[in-house]
Amino acid sequence: MKKMNVLLALGLFAFAPAIFSQKNIDPKDIREKMQWFADAKLGIFIHSGIYAVNGVDESWSFYNKKLSYADYMKQLNGFTLKKYDPAYWAGLIKESGARYAVVTTKHHDGVAMYDTRMNGLSIVKKAPAKQDLIKPLFEELRKQNIKCGAYYSLIDWSDNNYPAFLKDSNRYVVSKDYDRWNRFRNFFQGQIKEINTMFRPDLWWFDGDWEHSAEEWESQKVRSIILSGNPKAIINGRLQGYGDYETPEQNFPVTRPNYHWWELCMTSNDNWGFHNDNNWKTPYEIITIFVDAVANGGNLLLDIGPKEDGTLPEEQVNILKELGAWNNKHGEAIFNTVGGLPQGHFYGPSTLSKDSTTLYMFLHGKMNGPVMIKGLKNKVEEVTVLGNGTKLQPKIVGKISWSPIPGLVYIDVPASVADNYVTVLRIKLDKPLNLYKGSGGLN
Incomplete structure (x- = not known):
């Protein structure tokens, strides 16, 4: 090296x-x-x-x-x-x-x-x-x-x-x-x-x-x-x-x-x-x-x-x-975490647990409605609103059964769970974070 x-x-x-x-x-x-x-x-x-x-x-x-x-x-x-x-x-x-x-x-x-x-x-x-x-x-x-x-x-x-x-x-x-x-x-x-x-x-x-x-x-x-x-x-x-x-x-x-x-x-x-x-x-x-x-x-x-x-x-x-x-x-x-997703995978700030099995996504302002993650190869095991406890159901869009390319993950965030400043979603993954880096198609 x-x-x-x-x-x-x-x-x-x-x-x-x-x-x-x-x-x-x-x-x-x-x-x-x-x-x-x-x-x-x-x-x-x-x-x-x-x-x-x-x-x-x-x-x-x-x-x-x-x-x-x-x-x-x-x-x-x-x-x-x-x-x-x-x-x-x-x-x-x-x-x-x-x-x-x-x-x-x-x-x-x-x-x-x-x-x-x-x-x-x-x-x-x-x-x-x-x-x-x-x-x-x-x-x-x-x-x-x-x-x-x-x-x-x-x-x-x-x-x-x-x-x-x-x-x-x-x-x-x-x-x-x-x-x-x-x-x-x-x-x-x-x-x-x-x-x-x-x-x-x-x-x-x-x-x-x-x-x-x-x-x-x-x-x-x-x-x-x-x-x-x-x-x-x-x-x-x-x-x-x-x-x-x-x-x-x-x-x-x-x-x-x-x-x-x-x-x-x-x-x-x-x-x-x-x-x-x-x-x-x-x-x-x-x-x-x-x-x-x-x-x-x-x-x-x-x-x-x-x-x-x-x-x-x-x-x-x-x-x-x-x-x-x-x-x-x-x-x-925030504390004892590391920097999160690279730009392009989620349109907002994020962090990761040190073992990379938990993703935290930050939604500025009283944001509600659907948020999206791109290129996530992992299976999402659970989505929780941090500090609130509300569980949200992710939806996978565009996943083709015979293709290795992951679909888009959509999470609908109701207005009732929004924080006054920044809402945080805790996303439990099945294993350490694994991201798709390709350009789409069949590659």
Whole structure:
């Protein structure tokens, strides 16, 4: 078998050039540690930071000169966390059905959400909050058996050793001032070591890698730092090729991505942090996006943005609760499944049980009437409306007794069983899924 085919079979081709260039990397170990992520399907992203005080763009607002850096940093004085309840956050995340959560430990603005020892810029030292946001949240999440992820920005627009400090000033070419760049590398790698030691994240969510190369970041060294402290930690794809999975942002892929493990990160309105933004996605929109991601073999990392006092917008609470109620009813079709039918066999998203003997079909909206499956060689043993229990009778159309080509499977779905958001049909097969791939006729 050619090398590329081997990598594809292992599900590792997306990041193989970097991972396999390292020594002592066992593909089996990577697959095993990624299994919980593959089964998790849903994570909650938490963008908490001083940008919530005035409801402005996180970090980018001063970088893009919507306001001055000085005015942006004045928000430190209003970041209180006076109503912060990490147990409530964790309980709400659990209720949503999420299996993991990712929280900002430091965004591009350089403000640490924990008590960093690498400098004095943290909400513990500089804000009236005077507390570490990360530790109590991780403790509460772990009580709920939810995996803990740390978002960390590699770039730092408040550090005067960073070459893009305040965008226009302090620029320098790394190759011409490696002493200065090394001072910054020691700083950010020191923070990574702190976070790894203090919180032992199950997942690392890097951001900002686009500004420098893997060599300049020392990406392989960063990966080694993390794994030496926690060999089971997984890393997102924003480490210049040294991550474990890909993270498309906001834009949903039309066709199933080629990489094996992936996660769609998406906001619940149009902004990551708390913002003066009321363009909320509806629970229906979130649930259908989530279903499509899972059906295409990925996860959804859904973002929420807490206010400066630690409370959550009512709209985001409602989204998480509605998502959780739907997951509670239909979770069998989501969690611990794999991507479903290839395009063309069913005009909608679907998933499969891991043994491929149960097919789950998702019907968006209050859809009713006949739905169709093409090219199914299996015998359908039973069709049930998931979460409802109603049994439906499939009808086979166009099957010729002397031809090996399967007929079309029609299932009539009555309006009375339709879910408010997405209805799920559970289709029990006689054996593992077997699909017809021919072009019709007598072939």
